[in-house]
Each structure stands twice: as structure tokens, then as C-alpha cells.
Amino acid sequence: MKKNLAMVLAAIMLLCVAIPAFAGNEEKPVIWFNRQPSNSTTGELDMDALTFNDKTYYVGFDAKQGAELQGKMIVDYLLAHGEGLDRNGDGIIGYVLCIGDVGHNDSIARTRGARKALGTAIPDALQGKTEIATIDDVDSQPIGTNPDGSADHVKDGSIEIDGKTYIVRELASQEMKNSSGATWDAPTAGNAIIAWEGSFGDQIDVVVSNNDGMGMAVFNAWAKEKGVPTFGYDANSDAVAAIADGYCGTISQNADVQAYLTLRTLRNTLDGADIMVGISTPDAAGNVLSDDLYYYDEATRCFYALNGAVTADNYEAFLDATAANPAFSNQLSEADGAIKKVWLSIYNSADNFLNATYVPQLKNYAAALNLDVEYVLGDGQTEANLIDRLGNPSEYDGFAINMVKTDNAASYMVKLMQ
Numbered sequence: 001m002k003k004n005l006a007m008v009l010a011a012i013m014l015l016c017v018a019i020p021a022f023a024g025n026e027e028k029p030v031i032w033f034n035r036q037p038s039n040s041t042t043g044e045l046d047m048d049a050l051t052f053n054d055k056t057y058y059v060g061f062d063a064k065q066g067a068e069l070q071g072k073m074i075v076d077y078l079l080a081h082g083e084g085l086d087r088n089g090d091g092i093i094g095y096v097l098c099i100g101d102v103g104h105n106d107s108i109a110r111t112r113g114a115r116k117a118l119g120t121a122i123p124d125a126l127q128g129k130t131e132i133a134t135i136d137d138v139d140s141q142p143i144g145t146n147p148d149g150s151a152d153h154v155k156d157g158s159i160e161i162d163g164k165t166y167i168v169r170e171l172a173s174q175e176m177k178n179s180s181g182a183t184w185d186a187p188t189a190g191n192a193i194i195a196w197e198g199s200f201g202d203q204i205d206v207v208v209s210n211n212d213g214m215g216m217a218v219f220n221a222w223a224k225e226k227g228v229p230t231f232g233y234d235a236n237s238d239a240v241a242a243i244a245d246g247y248c249g250t251i252s253q254n255a256d257v258q259a260y261l262t263l264r265t266l267r268n269t270l271d272g273a274d275i276m277v278g279i280s281t282p283d284a285a286g287n288v289l290s291d292d293l294y295y296y297d298e299a300t301r302c303f304y305a306l307n308g309a310v311t312a313d314n315y316e317a318f319l320d321a322t323a324a325n326p327a328f329s330n331q332l333s334e335a336d337g338a339i340k341k342v343w344l345s346i347y348n349s350a351d352n353f354l355n356a357t358y359v360p361q362l363k364n365y366a367a368a369l370n371l372d373v374e375y376v377l378g379d380g381q382t383e384a385n386l387i388d389r390l391g392n393p394s395e396y397d398g399f400a401i402n403m404v405k406t407d408n409a410a411s412y413m414v415k416l417m418q
């Protein structure tokens with residue numbers, strides 16, 4: 001009996017020693033960014049992931065505001081450039097649409113925003129919608145091709161330009177997914193436009209893309225030479241530069257603000273500081289965001305950057321998408337923020353926006369905020385590829401996670417709870 005008791009006690013002691021080595025990871029800061037934990041079919045937020053612990057937040061941008069802005073930018077352009085727009089003179093403004101990822105909230109919003117603005121939107125039957133009050137009600141499914149206007153998921157719209165009424169038709173749309181499953185795939189878009197040209201030729205008057213990666217692939221492969229107006233999203237440096245060569249416009253989702261917020265929320269949670277330090281109120285180094293740049297939704301613990309249109313009118317100010325913003329890149333002293341180690345994933349090493357714009361911005365602010373960040377780049381297809389490389393979470397003070405699929409937050413949470 002005594003011996004048994006001694007063994008139990010020894011076992012308990014062992015456990016007590018063993019537990020702290022593992023435990024604790026589930027209490028560390030977890031910042032989801034760019035891919036919002038959510039159901040990829042319904043868009044519903046994954047509140048378990050967003051409230052994983054009291055140091056968990058999401059940082060993204062306002063997808064709806066940006067999508068409406070992209071739609072408006074396109075329509076404003078059409079209204080101002082009626083002459084020569086209808087390339088074959090058939091009275092139809094035909095456009096093609098490059099869709100990024102049918103299960104990604106950002107992509108869905110942009111498809112909806114473009115369709116609503118262009119008058120081609122129908123209510124989203126999958127969501128049980130029968131009318132369109134806001135872009136959230138719009139059907140966002142790809143149509144394949146639509147030579148005669150009879151496709152499901154869209155209808156023909158109309159627009160009056162300089163006193164003449166044109167039909168607006170979505171001639172084709174497709175999710176740009178490559179053969180191994182990576183979405184938002186620029187090379188796939190470059191190939192698609194060649195196929196669409198084969199089917200539609202000079203019926204294609206406008207190119208709309210859910211992002212600049214795909215938009216620029218189409219521009220370089222085809223639209224630049226043909227002089228066909230092309231619109232993207234992200235304001236990557238190469239796309240902004242191309243405005244000088246005829247790329248018509250893009251939307252800045254303020255990657256600088258988002259990269260800063262991703263690291264700032266880590267800094268604050270690591271320091272046990274108020275979450276709004278350096279955000280709504282200046283930190284010790286004077287870093288602060290002006291409130292026209294972002295908003296915070298406390299109920300869902302989500303920070304959203306706001307978007308701005310970048311067109312021929314203002315693009316010069318956006319040429320360097322990787323420049324640090326002087327208002328929030330002041331160096332924090334180590335006394336005000338000790339160096340901490342962060343594990344940070346990027347879902348796809350080939351994603352244009354994340355690698356060309358977001359990561360360089362993260363590097364700016366990581367240095368200023370004394371965060372030692374390990375960047376782990378995924379293949380865009382397999383979540384395990386990222387998670388398996390989080391071999392020992394105990395080595396890190398916090399985590400910033402960009403998932404392959406927005407449904408997959410639980411896999412990361414399990415890893416941190418092991």
C-alpha cells in the first residue's frame with residue numbers, strides 16, 4: 001500500500017514537472033491574418049478560433065468596403081471612357097472575371113462587388129436570397145462561359161454611357177486554381193485569357209480580376225497589347241507601376257496597416273498591454289494608427305484595415321507597396337518591448353500579394369517592434385505542410401497564422417493544445 005502510494009505520488013510529481021514543458025502554448029498569443037477563420041461555404045466566422053484564448057485576434061481588411069470600391073472604380077472608368085470601349089461595336093460591353101478562390105471571403109466579396117456594380121448580379125440562391133439589398137446577397141459562383149447571356153449565376157446588365165445604353169455581359173468567369181490545387185493562381189489566369197480570346201475574340205471589352213496577381217498575368221499575356229481595360233486588387237508595386245502602361249486600376253487594402261496590426265496585436269498581448277496601445281493610442285515610440293485606416297470589431301475580435309482605390313489619378317503615391325509608414329514604424333526600445341520569438345505562416349510561397357507586398361511590410365514592422373519572426377512558407381495546398389513545420393511550439397512566444405483553408409483553424413489549435 002505504502003509502496004503504491006509512493007508510486008502514485010512519484011507519478012503525480014513527474015506529471016507536475018512534465019506538464020509545464022508542454023502546457024502554456026494554448027495560452028500564447030495567436031493572431032490569424034489575411035485568411036479569416038470561417039466556413040468556406042457559408043462565410044460564417046469560426047468563433048471558436050477567434051476566441052481560442054484571450055490573446056487571440058484576427059487582422060484583415062474590410063472585404064465588403066473594398067469590393068464595393070472595386071466595383072465603383074470599374075464603373076467610374078467605363079462611364080468616363082465610352083469611346084472605343086465596345087471593341088466590336090455589338091452594343092454589348094463584355095467582360096471576363098478572374099476568380100481567386102471560391103471558398104475565400106475576400107474573393108467572394110470581390111466577385112459580388114463587381115457583379116453588383118456592373119448590373120450582372122443575381123440573388124444568391126444557395127443562401128436562400130431572393131433579392132439583393134447589399135453585395136452580401138449576390139451569387140458569387142463562377143459561370144464558365146456565357147456567350148449568349150443565358151448562364152446561371154449572372155444576368156445581363158445595362159449601362160448608359162454618353163447617352164447610349166449598352167448591355168453588360170459577363171462572358172466568362174473561372175476560379176483560377178492550378179492542377180495541384182493552388183488558388184488565386186496567376187499562371188492559370190494567364191492561360192485562361194488565351195482560351196477566352198479563342199472563344200470570344202474582340203467581344204472581350206474589359207477584364208476584372210479578384211487580385212493583381214491574376215490581373216497582371218492577363219495584362220501581360222494579352223490585355224496590354226490589345227489595350228483592353230484591366231482591373232485588379234491589392235496595389236502590388238508591379239500592378240501600380242503598370243498603371244503607367246495602361247493597367248486601369250487596383251485597390252490598396254493597406255497592407256502596411258495590416259502587417260503592423262498583425263505584429264502589433266502580438267506585441268501587446270505578449271506584453272500584457274492594452275490591445276489598443278500603438279493602435280488608437282501612441283506607444284512609447286510614438287507609433288499610432290489614424291482612425292481612418294482601420295476599425296476594430298470587439299465582438300468578433302477582428303481588426304479590419306480600410307481600402308483605397310488606386311487609379312491613373314493617384315497611383316504615383318502608391319508605387320512602392322513595401323515602404324514602411326513613418327507614422328507607425330518608429331523603433332521601440334528593448335526596454336519598452338523585449339525581443340520575442342514569433343512563428344508566422346504564409347499559406348503559399350507563390351502568392352503575389354502576400355510575398356511581394358505583405359511579407360516585406362511584416363519585415364518593416366517586426367524590426368521596429370522587436371519581434372524575431374520565423375517565416376514559414378506553405379505550398380498553397382496542404383495545411384499539414386505548414387502545421388508539421390511547427391515542430392515545437394514551445395520555442396515560440398506567439399503565433400501569427402495564415403491558413404491554407406479558412407475552415408482549418410482547429411488543426412492549429414489542436415497543435416497548440418498538445
Ligand code: BGC
Nearest residue numbers: 034035106184211234351353
Ligand atoms: C489578396 C489576394 C491573396 C489572398 C491570399 C487576398 O486578400 O487580395 O491577392 O491571394 O489574400 O489569402
Ligand code: CA
Nearest residue numbers: 086087088092
Ligand atoms: Ca462588345
